[in-house]
Amino acid sequence: MSWQNFLQLAALIAALAITVPPLGRYMANVFGARADGSAPGDRFFRPIERSIYRVCGIDEKREQRWNVYAAAMMAFSLISVLVLYALLRLQGSLPFNPTDRAGVSPMGSFNTAASFVTNTNWQWYSGEVSISHLTQMLGLSVQNFVSAAVGIAIAVALIRGISRTGSRNLGNFWVDLTRGLVRILLPLALVGTVVLISQGVVQNLNGHTAATTIDTTVTDADGNALTTQLIPGGPVASQEAIKELGTNGGGYYNANSSHPFESTNGFTNFMENYMLLLIPLALVFTFGYLVKDKRQTKLLLAVMAGILLVFAVFTSLTEQSGNSALGSLGVDQSISTTQSGGNMEGKEVRFGASACGVFAASTTGTSTGAVNCMHDSFTSLGGMAPMLHMMFGEISPGGVGVGLSGILVLALLAVFIAGLMVGRTPEYLGKKIQASEMKLVTLYILAMPFALLTFAAAAVVIRSAATYQAGPHGLSEVLYNYASTANNNGSALAYQGTGTQWYTVTQGFSMMIGRFFTIIPALAIGGSLAAKPKVPATSGTMPTHNALFGVLLVGVIVIVAGLTFFPALALGPILEHLSL
Amino acid sequence: MRAFIRQLRPALFATVVSTVLLGVVYPLVATGIGQLFFHDKANGSLITRDGTVVGSELIGQTFVAPQYFHSRPSAAGAGYDGSASSGSNLGPVNPDLLAAVQERVAAYREENGLSADVLVPVDAVTASASGLDPHISVANARLQAARVATERGLDVRVVLGLIDDHTDGRSLGILGEPGVNVVTLNLALDDMS
Numbered sequence: 001m002s003w004q005n006f007l008q009l010a011a012l013i014a015a016l017a018i019t020v021p022p023l024g025r026y027m028a029n030v031f032g033a034r035a036d037g038s039a040p041g042d043r044f045f046r047p048i049e050r051s052i053y054r055v056c057g058i059d060e061k062r063e064q065r066w067n068v069y070a071a072a073m074m075a076f077s078l079i080s081v082l083v084l085y086a087l088l089r090l091q092g093s094l095p096f097n098p099t100d101r102a103g104v105s106p107m108g109s110f111n112t113a114a115s116f117v118t119n120t121n122w123q124w125y126s127g128e129v130s131i132s133h134l135t136q137m138l139g140l141s142v143q144n145f146v147s148a149a150v151g152i153a154i155a156v157a158l159i160r161g162i163s164r165t166g167s168r169n170l171g172n173f174w175v176d177l178t179r180g181l182v183r184i185l186l187p188l189a190l191v192g193t194v195v196l197i198s199q200g201v202v203q204n205l206n207g208h209t210a211a212t213t214i215d216t217t218v219t220d221a222d223g224n225a226l227t228t229q230l231i232p233g234g235p236v237a238s239q240e241a242i243k244e245l246g247t248n249g250g251g252y253y254n255a256n257s258s259h260p261f262e263s264t265n266g267f268t269n270f271m272e273n274y275m276l277l278l279i280p281l282a283l284v285f286t287f288g289y290l291v292k293d294k295r296q297t298k299l300l301l302a303v304m305a306g307i308l309l310v311f312a313v314f315t316s317l318t319e320q321s322g323n324s325a326l327g328s329l330g331v332d333q334s335i336s337t338t339q340s341g342g343n344m345e346g347k348e349v350r351f352g353a354s355a356c357g358v359f360a361a362s363t364t365g366t367s368t369g370a371v372n373c374m375h376d377s378f379t380s381l382g383g384m385a386p387m388l389h390m391m392f393g394e395i396s397p398g399g400v401g402v403g404l405s406g407i408l409v410l411a412l413l414a415v416f417i418a419g420l421m422v423g424r425t426p427e428y429l430g431k432k433i434q435a436s437e438m439k440l441v442t443l444y445i446l447a448m449p450f451a452l453l454t455f456a457a458a459a460v461v462i463r464s465a466a467t468y469q470a471g472p473h474g475l476s477e478v479l480y481n482y483a484s485t486a487n488n489n490g491s492a493l494a495y496q497g498t499g500t501q502w503y504t505v506t507q508g509f510s511m512m513i514g515r516f517f518t519i520i521p522a523l524a525i526g527g528s529l530a531a532k533p534k535v536p537a538t539s540g541t542m543p544t545h546n547a548l549f550g551v552l553l554v555g556v557i558v559i560v561a562g563l564t565f566f567p568a569l570a571l572g573p574i575l576e577h578l579s580l
Numbered sequence: 581m582r583a584f585i586r587q588l589r590p591a592l593f594a595t596v597v598s599t600v601l602l603g604v605v606y607p608l609v610a611t612g613i614g615q616l617f618f619h620d621k622a623n624g625s626l627i628t629r630d631g632t633v634v635g636s637e638l639i640g641q642t643f644v645a646p647q648y649f650h651s652r653p654s655a656a657g658a659g660y661d662g663s664a665s666s667g668s669n670l671g672p673v674n675p676d677l678l679a680a681v682q683e684r685v686a687a688y689r690e691e692n693g694l695s696a697d698v699l700v701p702v703d704a705v706t707a708s709a710s711g712l713d714p715h716i717s718v719a720n721a722r723l724q725a726a727r728v729a730t731e732r733g734l735d736v737r738v739v740l741g742l743i744d745d746h747t748d749g750r751s752l753g754i755l756g757e758p759g760v761n762v763v764t765l766n767l768a769l770d771d772m773s
Contacts, residue, residue: 007754056593068583075587079595128663138603145602174590181598186606193610200638203614203622208663211626211633214766215643220658230663231624231636238610255656255665258709260638261624265748266756322702323672330685332699332719339717340757345677345706346667349652349715350748352757373709374667383672473671495669580673 002335005316005354008270012358015274016281023278024285024297030183031156031176033289045183052178063169066527069157070520072173073150077117077516080143084113087139088131096134098207098233104130111504116140118515119147119399121243121250121369121490122507124498128232128253133205140250141239145189148246148279149180151401154519155283156290158405161526162429163291165534170526184279185245192241192275200264201240206233236261244275247399249369249490257359257372258348269351269372273359276368280397281305283404291429295545300407303553307396308365311389316357318382319343324580343382346374357382364389367399369490376477376493380580383476384573386491390483391565392557393448399488402515405522407553409444411544412437412525414556418542418549427541430534437528440521447517449564451486451510452479456568459502467497472579476572482507486514627767635763636662640714646691647731648766649716649724652703653684656711668707681705692727715759718747732769742768 029039039045053060064072087094088109092102104112108125115122116139125131131140153176160170197203208230218226236252240262243249253259263269284304288297320342322333335341342353351359356373363370364386375386389396395407412426412433419426419433426433456478468474477493484491485507492498498507543549614622625637635641640651642659657664670677684705689698701720721743729736746765749758 004750004754008756011754052594052597055597056590058590068587071583072587072591075584075591076594079588079591083595083599126664126666128665137607138599141607142599142603146598174594177594181602186602189606190610194613197610197614197618197622200621200625202624203611203618204624205611206623209624209626209633211635211662213641214634214763214770215641215645215648217645218642218659219644226642226658229635229639229641229660231626231633231639232662233624235607235611237614237622238607253665253710255667255710255712258667259665260636260640260710260712260714264638265751267751270751270755325673325678326681326702329678329682330689330696330699331681331702331705333702336719338719338722339701339703341702343672344702344708345672346669346709347706348709348713349703349717349759350713350756355756371709374669376669376671377667377677379672469671469674471673473674476671493669494667495671576671576673 002354005320008355009312009358012270012274016277020278020281021285023282025289027184027282027286028289030179031286031290039183041183048182049178052182053174056174058172058174060172060175063172065168066157066161066170066523069170069173070523073154073519074516076146076150076177080117080146081113084116084139084143085109087135088112091132091135094132094134096137096205097132098205099132101130101132107501107504108499111508114508114511115490116143116250117147118488118511119151119246119248119367119402120485120488120511120515121248122485122492122511123250123490124504124507126254127251133234136239136252137235141242144239144242144246144248144250145181145185146177148185148242148248148400149177151399152180152184152283153177153401154522155401155404158408158522158526159287159290161528161530162408162431164530165532167530168527170523170530185242188245189238189242192245192271193237195271196237196240196268199268201237201268202233202261203235203237204233205235208232232261240272241275243370244272244368245279247276247280247366247368249363251370257370258374263372265350269355269359272370272372273362276366276370277362277397279400280366280403283401284397287404293429293545296429299545299550300411303550304395304397304407307392307554307557308361311365311385311396312358312361315360315382315385316354318379318385319353319357323379343377343379346377348373360386361389363491364489365394365396365398367394367402367488369484371491374494375480375491376495380573380577383493384569387476387480387483387573388561388565388569390487390489391561393561394487394489395557402488402518406518409441409522409525410556411553412441413445414549414553415542415544416441417556418552424540427535428544430537431529431532432535437525440525440528444518444521445560448486448514451513452482453564453568455506455510456482459506462502467500469495472572472575475568476576479568479572482510485510488514627763634767637761637764638714639712639763641763643762643766646727648769649721649728649760649762651762652713652716653680653705653707654711655707660712662712665710665712667709667711692723694723714761714763715748716762718743718758718760721760721765728769732773
């Protein structure tokens, strides 16, 4: 990494450091931090919210127990899946389809509906080839918003469970959903959209524009003249903004954030990287305000940011140092004043190799999955880093809402293990952690590895599923792609053909297991904790805001992922690296 | 289960409301703002010559004729296919990648009259992520300058000057990496003659 690379990383950290705390505070107020329940912008937002409640028949004063909250979330997800499935199937006969896209196959539609509703945004298809403008707007953009708002709602409900005492209720799902959409995601997305358009990210309703290219002597492989270039259109910027802010990651076009129309220059790349980290980090501050203990924010933030930074710097360094297999072929991969160098296969000149490392770490530490370069062409170790980062359970800082829930669950596991060591009943923020919570924590933690390893093992055994590259890289592809779907990430090692029936179906299920078998236990934990009284801290209480607990928490994260995934990683990326 | 069924009604209405607000109003308002205030950018930064669209400033094109600067290899369709963006996605030790790079290195040296010990800039022999990368590195452009100058009967210093003119620097001086825009550079060369 050159000093410019470090400067860019420093600029990203600075931009986040300035904006994340106030946003976290704002969100805390949106979700009831003030005693009177008021929030900034009430005069503007209240009438909008009230009319939404009226139309939907929601009684905003009526709070829900955890199981009703979960039922509301599941009902909303079910309707979302059905609507999106119908849109995908029928898009061929619907309007706003200037490029004449046909309806998507049943299996493919199931996969994509599951993908966007679970905030995964895994794409087995290529956006510009398969999806109409109408589906992009009514289907995918809408799910980008609401799946993120669901994540925020879940996190807020879990926080209420921790901070309330002797209550049965976690809030009202519909109110939390509406407030997250109207007061947080929509305003931020509108600002982001306008800035992106000002940089050249396209925003129109056109189909392809046919350009007569400059060099008239170009031919295809058969010698036919190739002098027309189809330049794509679409409402891209509006989707790009929420794609990053909602940690969704599904590209309008196949090449995602490496496409010049999704990210035009170094600034848009920086901004998209910033946007995908913004809300997950801010929610950690929201947590501190809502439980009235800002020391917890500092501890969780240090753990999340520490892990993220390690992966960002490591991946930047490995990608910037180049592909050693090209070393003997007469290729100059060095960094100089006239080239940025590095492993440039699958990377764009305007971003450079180093910025790809930072983006890759950010996109896999959150559950975004947007890519500004092709992870499949990363070096062996550079490619293992984003995969391992996902296998940590996406808690650094994690997807919008679900990342915070994830690290809180791991924190419960950490206090439990610490409690066992000293023989005391473990407590977290004054709440006793007992068998019923620990069963739910176990369920939460096992869901992702189960969906990842079971399906990946089956895919390797079933020979018709072999659509990957030869050698250990093929295993890396299978592992990465199930890690991505099971963690609701959505990035891919994209050489592998995943449009087959086996993959569309199993990856559809792995996304749903990864989403709902974590969200529902998280809500159940919230419900169980809300009912408990707060026990006063004594000299025997283990504090959860000091360095010792930080080390313990990192230890739990690393050991859980390491024990689960090391054997598989050894046969994939590690073997590939050693064979160089 | 009763709770679930009772929640289906608000779920249905919430889906309808969010679809209208976020799927219709939001993208159309954004499109309106874009078309009104950033008309050219919102429509793809298109370049026209004599009323014909000849490309976009942001989307690379294939150039094979020797009087043009050549773009990076592309995995988008048959090369720079704007309707099929894609990287090669070849793994780092895939034999196909290594063979392709070896071939491109030899072709690049021959095209530009370089001796066998000149190292070739990595961007010249690797496919970009989008397959539509409009840029090449400055090092790559300078190695091609002599060929382009000879083919066009220009002084090489003029061509090197044009490379500088069409080098997009880092945004705000620090973000991203510099690159030479091959599309606008080649158009500028054509406009000179």
